Amino acid sequence: MFKGAFVAIVTPFKDGKVDEDALRKLIDYQIEQGTHGIVPCGTTGESATLSFEEHERVVEITVEHVNKRVPVLAGTGSNNTAEAIRLTRHAEKVGADGALMISPYYNKPTQEGLYRHFEKVAASVNIPIIVYNIPGRTAVNIEPETMERLSRIENIVGVKEASGSIKQVMEIIARCGENFDVLSGEDYITFPLLSLGGKGVISVVSNVAPRDMADMCNFALEGKWDEARSLHYKLLPLCNILFCETNPVPVKAALHMMGKIPSDEVRLPLAPLSENNRNKLQSVLKQYGLLS
Secondary structure (H helix, E strand, O other): OEEEEEEOOOOOOOEEEEOHHHHHHHHHHHHHHHOOOEOOOOOOOHHHHHOOHHHHHHHHHHHHHHOOOOOEEEEOOOOHHHHHHHHHHHHHOOOEEEEEEOOOOOOOOOOOHHHHHHHHHHHHOOOOEEEEEEEEHHHOOOOOOHHHHHHHOOEEEEEEEEEOOOOHHHHHHHOOOOOOOOEEEEHHHHHHHHOOOOOEEEHHHHOOOHHHHHHHHHHOOOHHHHHHHHHHHHHHHHHOOOOOOOOOOHHHHHHOOOOOOOOOOOOOOOOOOHHHHHHHHHHHHHHHOOOO
């Protein structure tokens, strides 16, 4: 159902508020560059520090401005099941094509608790759901056995897998079958994941290099592995530098340097990119050809 390069789009801020005009311009840039889908209000979109009103507004703007040109996967996860239901229902109501749901963080649920959380939300909506597994942020891994159980729920259609484990990726694909969309949650393993039968990526790097990330996925999905591999190694320096500090601090700094957003403002407790890493980032962007 969902394949290719989906951008985990940043939420631009200006003087503490969502910069709606900048968000619309970013969406247009992404679609013009061939991105296969837009994901607002994920980790990169700083969903953790958006109010409910801001979160819902960003999703509404994205759905409205995309206007069905590409799919929109709205971030709707929470560590509170009732809140996740509220956000997912809202995404469905305003016309999002799917929901990306991070597993509950901080609570540290058991595997049974994880299953019941997603089962409860899925039963509350008809919208397709992509599960988001990122144990480095949530403290609990969704085990392949649990993912297999979740894949049997009709509207749970895939996973954004960010455990960093190729072994786990392979086991999920083997257990869940080809109709379950396994998407990379870490840019640097997108090419290996595609070669194993994955369908694409929900990407941070696509914010700054959307054409190359989309083309890498296109080539891989067409079986043009040499061309895809070449782009993988071209993109690798960006995959590294854009995580030199906590996401989305570096990618917002990069977009600001590139003139794509008026400000690289992030919300506390995130802090601006350090001067040392700012210099390193600028150097990589120049070498890549993204800065003159």
